[in-house]
Amino acid sequence: MIKSLIITHGNIGREMIEVAETILEIKLDIESISFEWKGDGSSMIRQVESFIERNKANKVIIFTDMFGGSPMNITTQFIGPNVEVFSGINLPGLLKFLSYQNKKIEFREIIKVVKKGAIDGISIISEYLGEKK
Amino acid sequence: MMEKTLVIQNKLGLHARAAAKLSHLANMFNSDIYLVYDEDRINAKSLLGILTLAATVGNDITIQALGDDEQEAVDALGQLFQNKFDEEN
Numbered sequence: 428m429i430k431s432l433i434i435t436h437g438n439i440g441r442e443m444i445e446v447a448e449t450i451l452e453i454k455l456d457i458e459s460i461s462f463e464w465k466g467d468g469s470s471m472i473r474q475v476e477s478f479i480e481r482n483k484a485n486k487v488i489i490f491t492d493m494f495g496g497s498p499m500n501i502t503t504q505f506i507g508p509n510v511e512v513f514s515g516i517n518l519p520g521l522l523k524f525l526s527y528q529n530k531k532i533e534f535r536e537i538i539k540v541v542k543k544g545a546i547d548g549i550s551i552i553s554e555y556l557g558e559k560k
Numbered sequence: 561m562m563e564k565t566l567v568i569q570n571k572l573g574l575h576a577r578a579a580a581k582l583s584h585l586a587n588m589f590n591s592d593i594y595l596v597y598d599e600d601r602i603n604a605k606s607l608l609g610i611l612t613l614a615a616t617v618g619n620d621i622t623i624q625a626l627g628d629d630e631q632e633a634v635d636a637l638g639q640l641f642q643n644k645f646d647e648e649n
Binding site: 449450451452519522523526544547548555 | 576577580581583584606607608611612614
């Protein structure tokens with residue numbers, strides 16, 4: 428089983444979970460941490476450690492909002508055989524993850540699919556419409 | 561293969577919540593199910609795939625199903641369209 432955690436600047440992660448729950452009309456098994464603007468991040472590190480410890484029987488994906496931001500920088504140290512960190516999560520990427528989360532596909536393959544879903548969700552609409560014509 | 565063409569009647573078109581309902585329902589069937597709009601043909605079991613159609617009210621959508629429950633699939637999905645995804649009833 429894959430367990431996931433979203434860590435973002437401000438409450439973006441929590442809001443994304445709520446939006447996904449509204450769209451899908453289900454309660455999601457995802458936790459979120461809002462990055463604390465003050466402090467050295469040690470409280471957040473403890474929360475991540477606790478999450479990984481509670482889910483050590485599972486694979487873990489930590490979604491963060493921006494490459495190079497504090498949530499990503501702080502969680503990079505946890506990357507291992509059962510833990511991966513993803514940066515730049517957006518709503519299409521999250522929805523893609525949720526549709527693959529319980530499929531019998533290898534953990535690393537699912538992460539690649541999520542990355543593709545997130546990237547494919549970005550478009551300049553006039554260009555997109557131009558291609559369709 | 562079973563096929564049925566319908567007009568999108570709900571005002572918001574195939575937006576996120578409607579696409580989620582559609583893909584969720586499509587996943588309940590064994591058949592391969594596709595939605596066809598203009599020149600695009602996408603897997604109806606994929607929420608993000610449905611969103612790429614960017615189909616709005618008044619557009620014609622064709623449901624195609626191929627498999628042992630293709631008739632039931634086309635009927636059920638067609639009913640969801642006709643019910644305006646339960647948004648305006």
